[in-house]
Amino acid sequence: MARPMLRKTVTMRRRWYAATIAVALVLLDVAAWAEVVLMLPPSGQGVQESFAGHLRKDSRLAVVELGHQLVAEEQEVAALRTISDGLADDATEFETLAHHTHANWVVSPVVHLTDGGVRLELTAFLASTGRCETVARELDRDSLQPQVREMLAVLLRQEGVGTGALPWEKSPSALRSSPPGEKRIETEQTASSTQEPSRSFMPLLGATFGGSTTLARPEQAVGSSTAWQGGVRAGIRFGEALELALGLRSNIAGPKATGFDLSARYGFRISEGIRVGPELAPGGFVQGGGAQRTSLSLRFSLVGSLDITPHISIEAQAGDITWVATGEESLFLGGATLAAVARL
DSSP states (O other), rough: HHHHHHHHHHHHHHHHHHHHHHHHHHHHHHHHOOOOEOOOOOOTOOOOHHHHHHHHHHHHHHHHTTOOEEEEHHHHHHHTTTSSSSSOOOOHHHHHHHHHHHHHHEEOOOOOOEETEEEEEEEEEEEETTTEEEEEEEOGGGGHHHHHHHHHHHHHSTTTSSSOTTTHHHHHHHTTOOOOHHHHHHHHHHHHHSTTTTTTEEEEEEEEEEEEEEEEEETTOOOSSSEEEEEEEEEOOOOOEEEEEEEEEEESSSSSSEEEEEEEEEEEEEEETTTEEEEEEEEEEOOOOOOOOEEEEEEEEEEEESSSSSEEEEEEEEEEEEEEEEEESEEEEEEEEEEEEOOO
């Protein structure tokens, strides 16, 4: 009678861990798209204050609807005081604002009055690469929010605007009929995109060294509970925060064991060159020695990263809690890891 109950308990545990992995990966995927955006007040000559107010309100709402986080208005005001004329209009000034507000993106709206109505130019600055891109369109005053949201949707993405027709361009003649200066903007945008083609997908390779100790293990287990590991990690960074990587660790001192996993990590920007975030890594655990057993594992870590150069960083993983499904009783390990990582 006890054995069926034990099997049922083990099955329930496995289902719970599988559900935990699925939920955590979904949360990581959602977090990857939520970035901090500094939406500047609209500028332009001859623009009515009431219209500028409506445009600002609808622009900020569009940013939130796209799943991003807005810089607070008091932070925005304080940052704009660092600009000599109070009006940011080039990449250097955008970079200054991003630094002071810890924003991933800085968006500058410029309104032009035309014979047919109002034309809006949105310029987006990506802080991680220094890339600036601009899109423009004629606005319908009665539906500002969906139009601005459509423009922001093609700007606020790591891969950039690209060179194809924009969603609101009905035909190639739409670009040819643009006012003087618009063609120059599109040309600069395309050149900027070709200079940074690999930034959205950045390969990474790292070496790791760490230690672990047993937090809980089966009663019949014998031998040392502390081990030192060396390992390697290789994968891809998507954008500036999300990383997926394959990892391999092997004990170089202590009980014989090797671990391998597929990790998903999201780093929140704390300040320039410093990120902190969670990492979740399902995988396998191979015990050597007398056990000779391969088991499923799940590792959770809190990772801090410090950029030494734009392509080299030093990382520290704290916690490093690893659950190993050894059978009737689970094995829990805890530790810490240091890593040197190169992003190519």
